[in-house]
């Protein structure tokens with residue numbers, strides 16, 4: 381369960397302060413696929429970057445299974461970050477490493493049981509349908525295949541939550557559909573909570589159980605996807 385309360389983020393620019401998140405409240409249940417939709421500049425990326433503490437919130441709390449991550453530092457913060465996988469629009473793969481090495485990388489960073497790493501990497505590549513490409517380099521892959529590698533890598537440390545920042549925005553409609561289907565299948569199979577940031581209504585409609593609409597730094601609506609389709613059509 382993720383509970384975000386009164387979350388604010390103010391960027392201090394030379395030209396003045398800019399409020400990117402204004403009193404955001406969200407509750408996301410374990411195993412849910414939760415969409416956050418909004419126009420460019422609404423604050424979506426800032427929100428997702430606060431959830432994994434890449435950005436430090438200015439005020440408010442973010443509780444993951446009861447622990448307020450905004451108060452964490454050092455080792456504790458690293459531990460919680462390992463329970464949060466993240467995928468990005470531009471994949472962020474390590475171009476000098478093979479598919480297999482990319483997926484193994486977070487396991488190496490986390491240290492611990494190297495013995496199980498080979499099996500874990502194989503299992504993840506099977507999950508995303510890329511066993512055949514284990515030895516390929518990212519430059520040899522299509523956009524959809526690169527995002528599959530990124531998904532496998534994000535799942536390597538068995539995260540509780542998978543954060544997706546415009547994960548399909550660089551992909552064509554067919555590839556988008558296949559990546560969304562994969563995310564849905566992973567959610568059903570391993571029960572990982574998925575938070576998905578997007579500016580596209582069809583992405584939310586395709587897989588999100590619930591959705592929040594963010595406008596000018598504030599959540600203006602949230603609830604089950606089906607109840608809010610009309611509102612998106614008005615604003616998007």
Ligand SMILES: Nc1ncnc2c1ncn2[C@@H]1O[C@H](COP(=O)(O)OP(=O)(O)OP(=O)(O)O)[C@@H](O)[C@H]1O
Pocket residue numbers: 391392393398399400418419420421422423424425426427579
């Ligand atoms: N590091 C920063 N310093 C100052 N302002 C920032 C910073 N990062 C983001 N902003 C501002 O905060 C606002 C929200 O940005 P954010 O990237 O969260 O929006 P977004 O909804 O993800 O937009 P997009 O869909 O275009 O990525 C924007 O007006 C942006 O200019």
